[in-house]
Amino acid sequence: MKDEKLCPVLDSKKKTVNKIIDLAISESKKTNKKINLIWLEACGCSGNIISLLNADDPDIIFFLENMVNLTYNNSLMRKEGERAFEVFLKTLETEFILVVEGAISTKENGFYNVIAKYNNKYITGMEAVKMAADKAKYVLSVGSCASYGGPSAARPNPSESISVPDFLDREVIRVPGCPCHPTWIIGTLAHIIYFDKPKLDEENRPVIFYGVTIHDRCERRSYFEKGLFAEKLGEKECMFKLGCRGPITRTVCPTMEWNSRHNWPIGDNTPCIGCAREGFPDSMEPFVRF
Amino acid sequence: MGKKIVINPITRISGFLEIEVEVEKNIIVNSSCSGMLFRGFEDMLKDRSPLDAIYFTERICGICSTAHAYASALALEDTLKVTPSFNDRLLREFIHGCEYLQNHIRHFYQYTLPEYVKGPDFSPLLTMDYYDYRLPDKLNKELAKHYIQSTKYSKSAHEMLAILGGKAPHNHGIFVGGVTVNIDSEKFIRIKSLLSSIKDFSKNIMLEDVYIISKYYSDYFKNGKGYGNFMSYGAFENYPYEDISYLKPKVFINGEFFNFDKSYISENIYNAWYTSDKLDINPTDENTKENINKKGAYSWIKAPRYYGYPMEVGPLARMWLSGEYTKGISTMDRTIARVLEVIKITEILEGILKKIELINTKQSKYEIPIKAKGNGLTDTTRGALGHWISIEDKKISNYTIITPTTWNLSPTDSKGLKGPVEKALIGTYIKDLKNPIEIGRIVRSFDPCVSCATHVISDKYKPIKIRLL
Amino acid sequence: MNLKFNEFSRLNYYRYMEMISVYPWEKNYYRNLYYKEYKKLYFKRFKNNNLKEFTLEELSYYDGSNGRDSYVAVDGIVYDLSLEATWGGGTHFGLYAGKDLTSQFKGCHQDMRSILDKLPKVGVIKE
Known part of the structure; x- marks a missing residue:
């Protein structure tokens, strides 16, 4: 199913991403000047930066060496303490892209999520995002927490978290997913770096990655049409009756798959839980229903 | 009163951590750790469908999500009285093993290596001039190259995880009753080849790298000792085969080995913002109430104790308890144990692959009981992880999670006993007060994962202080 | 739910066969089958709508x-x-x-x- 050529449009859609990335690769070799990138981890699980490390063609090393100049990121940077935050402040004076992962915790004026201490003052995630977003050329909210609130804002929302687009009154490109697929992150950034802003849908998501529902391209769609449904996990039929959220979730998971295209949740005999959709996890529950 | 040094953020860990130490004559005399993030997962889990706990608790942590899925599945199996088939158990153990490999390789190369090695020369790793780098240029260049190489292998570990678990991080494949994957020869050979490349890398390159570092930084064998009390809930256990067994639940207190008994685990709330009718509470107790105005309290972390002792958990604890590594307890020993464990785990995973049969998963429909309780205790990448679940009216009524980092970063209890990391910091000699790199090196050797620990930690205007007197 | 699908596909099949049939008796045969099936389905719906x-x-x-x-x-x-x-x-x-x-x-x-x-x-x- 996966390897069959279904339809020329589908095929070209798959290739669009590769084309952009290829072009990005050739373009990036031409210019030495890379744009600065701040990757802020706010109120979340830091899973998106781990997902980025899983990137495949281009991998994380190519990304760092040739595509962007990542100046600030809590998980990867060498400097620590005030010196780390100085780098952040310095980057603000240049042209840069801001990537935020994790929601904005607003309780107690943001003190549920402190990201640094500078001049004896606590810098909250809320404050840092605001500071950087005012000056950033583009703002990307990566992951479901940043894009929609996600698990950080799950009821009863103890940290009073909100999404980045809700917090900022400027344009934010949403790149949701829990975690976000590395190719969606790098592909979106590649588009920004080499072509300007990608085409966005009404929720400000790049259409190339979030254009069609999972259900539309699911490898088990034929089972759905025939009315053959799985009754428990581990079966080969459509998992709609187990609570699959594929019909209401728009991502390219079925064609792109995960972790160097090895597998994806439905390929692993489990239903989609709608992790890239607004309302995850509260409105996507129950994840599995017998 | 000595000079105060604050490091915030401690970078290259998962989550946000502040360390504050007080130094007198270049010796740390006082220290405190503050978790800098609060999300409140235990509150969120209330009233959700119990089966959702597996995918939901994964979201606590991006780097070790599989560990939570694993512990949560164990807890649910205990609650629903489900026993997975032998083959499914092996496959789940394999998925968990992949997470060990991914974590350890990333922690060693991406988090630890930049402290001891200059380069590679791209941002955000461009060398700082004030670091204490001792490797000769040639060796340094080689190790910096291995930083780049390592990304391929940590990625491969997650690829193996995805082949069996759907995706990584936040896999779908671990579920009540084992796994959901139907293993076939194509999947089998893919993971086998990926595993062998990781094994080659860890045996030939990673091991050598850690010995090079330990040779040039031999003074780190002398600091960061801590209590030297170790605990493990057991990893890769309950198998009749030697080659896939690692260690049974065990504790090591004051130089003596004891059998582990989970009833000895308690959480002390003396310095935490909770009120209850007693000081030491059981993980399944539901009668604690948060109370931010509690007098004298300074933390959201309850201090977990085993029979009243603060315990260190993690790779060194496991290697020590299983007798695989007994050379010493220090910052560098912790790092070496982590690398040695990578090799140990690859060997166990190879053993598992030999025993896996190509049969379909034995999943079934699960009935949620109206009222039940259960727990899932297991050792995972960073140490001992426990999930306690209570179900009422077919919904989660209480969920308690004690993560490895909570053990390591625990605050002072009512007896005045400090947490293991603070204990390890005290007495450390700091060479250059302007560049106190020793602190970061010691703290990172514990591999703290604050995203995990701080699902219950909070911070008010004043940071949580773990006061050491 | 399988049943419903079968009934509909049967209907389509009879229609199709009726269309491609060459001989009038064959056409007639399939047309009869089609109406029989259609009636069955129609009354079932009718029943559902009114009685359930x-x-x-x-x-x-x-x-x-x-x-x-x-x-x-x-x-x-x-x-x-x-x-x-x-x-x-x-x-x-x-x-x-x-x-x-x-x-x-x-x-x-x-x-x-x-x-x-x-x-x-x-x-x-x-x-």
């Missing part, structure tokens, strides 16, 4: 769990959502099937009757 009455308790059985059908009542009419793509596992944005969801429907979809018109009706709520 649900109490709220009976309705709650059809909550989509364990592979059961998922029925939801809006304005006294019971709709079958078993194959509605947005209702995976009988749940829809935190709502569960087997209930009267009139107010929830109006809260989210206002008066968009067109959504309801497309859904198969299976009965009415007993007053």
